[in-house]
C-alpha cells in the first residue's frame with residue numbers, strides 16, 4: 752500500500768499515512784481534515800492510480816535482484 756505525506760493547512764504539521772487515495776485523513780495533532788497531499792517519490796512513481804500497479808512494479812524489481 753502506498754504511503755502519502757500530508758501537510759495540515761491548519762497547524763502546519765507534516766505526517767505520513769498509509770492510505771488509499773480516496774480515504775479521508777485527519778491531522779493527528781489538531782484533527783483537521785484541511786490537509787494538503789504532498790507528492791513524494793516512491794521508487795520513481797510520482798502518482799499512483801491503484802495498488803496493482805505498485806505490486807507489479809515491485810514484483811519485477813524483486814525478480815531481477817534474485818537472479
Ligand SMILES: [Zn+2]
Pocket residue numbers: 759760761762763764778779780781782783
Ligand atoms: Zn493540524
